[in-house]
Amino acid sequence: MKNFDEAALRLTVNARWTTASLAALGAIMATAQSASAQTAFTLPAPPFELPMLPSPSGNWTVMVGIGGDYTPDFVGSKNSKFRPIPIFTIRRAGSVDQFRGPRDSASIALLDVGNFRAGPAFKYVSSRKSDKYAExxxxxxxxxAYELGGFxxxxxxxxxxxxxxxxxxVGGHTGTVADVSADVIVPLIQRLTISAGPRFTWKSTKATAPYFGxxxxxxLASGLPTYDAKGGAHSVGFGSQISYRINPQWEVHAYVEYEKLLGDAADSPLVKLRGSSNQTTVGIGASYSFDFRIR
Structure with a gap:
């Protein structure tokens, strides 16, 4: 009962913090809403252009926001905590409205042609402190860890x-991570959209061992048996999201993501003896879009 009460209190406090954060985001972005139909600012042209890539000159749309999710304390944990999540993407202005899944890394669509987009991606993986959790x-x-790559x-x-x-x-792990996902996107009514689809993650040994080996x-220090964690298929899962576009600039969303750990991650004694291979995340968020121009 004590643990339940503490968890309930923690969830209540964090929920209030998220409400305050979203309200603060709204206050900041509302000041720009009056000029939402215009380009917010113009940047000078870059001193050089990269070969094989289209020129960055022109209008771009930025999506920024904040959310929060109730997610496992650490990957493989059977307990959950609340954490804030930043939202950031850039795409060519005038292209099809960008769908963003809750698992997407921060990204910039440098190549945006028709129904195809590609560019750099970045994800931050928070540190794991052993003194925070008894497990x-x-x-x-x-x-x-800082994960740098592309999408x-x-x-x-x-x-x-x-x-x-x-x-x-780079940092906490020096391995390679690959994420693959598919989302069916269905408009329910005007401005209200639901999406859902499968997910799969593969990780190399250097991305797996620090967390599960x-x-x-x-x-000797933990009482767990020794375990040499190797890379491979890391997880498979399914996610769903519902989003509502308040106006062309503002969008709010809620989502749930389920992930089943596989392979050496699932077989780790940390997961089998002290955690769970079933990982569920529930979250909410709000984002604001605005345009800028590069000469």
Whole structure:
């Protein structure tokens, strides 16, 4: 009962924090809404252009926002916590309204032609502190990781988005991560859209071992058996999102994502003895879009 009360209190406090954050975002962006139909600002042309890529000159649309989700304490945990999530994407202005899934990394669509988009992608992976959770006692800390890479996105039809990301970790892990997803996008009524589809993640050994491996020293300190975690198929899952476009600039959304750990991640003693291979995340968010121009 005590643990339940503490969890309920933590969820209530964090929910209030999210409400305040979204309200603050609204206050900041509302000042620009009066000029929403115009280009917000103009940047000078870049000093050089990259070969094989279209010129960045022209109008661009930026989507920024904030959300929050109730997600596992760490990957493989059976308990959950609340955390804030930033939203950031850039696309060519005038292209088809961009659908954004809750698992998407921050990205810039440098190549935006018809139903195809591609460009750089970035994801921040927070640090894992062993002193914060009893399940991690003796396993040591894992530093924050920065995953840098790119994405490709294709709409074979206007109601189906296919997306793939490939990222390389720096910091807490130095491995490779690949995410693949598909989303069926269905307008329910004007401005209200629901989407859903499958997800799959692959991770290399260097992206898996820091979080799921147990070396001899960690086994002695934690009481868990030693475990040499290898890479491979990391998880499979399914996600759904409902979004409402208040106006051309503002959009709010809510989502749920389920992930089933696979392979060495699921077989890790941290997951089998102290955690769960079933990972569920529930979240909400709000985003604001505005235009800028590069000469």
């Amino acid at each position: 991690l006692t003796g396993l040591g800390d894992v530093k924050a 490709v996105e294709y709409y074979p039809v206007d109601w189906l988005r296919l997306r793939s990301e490939l990222r390389q970790g 147990v070396d001899a020293a960690q086994a």
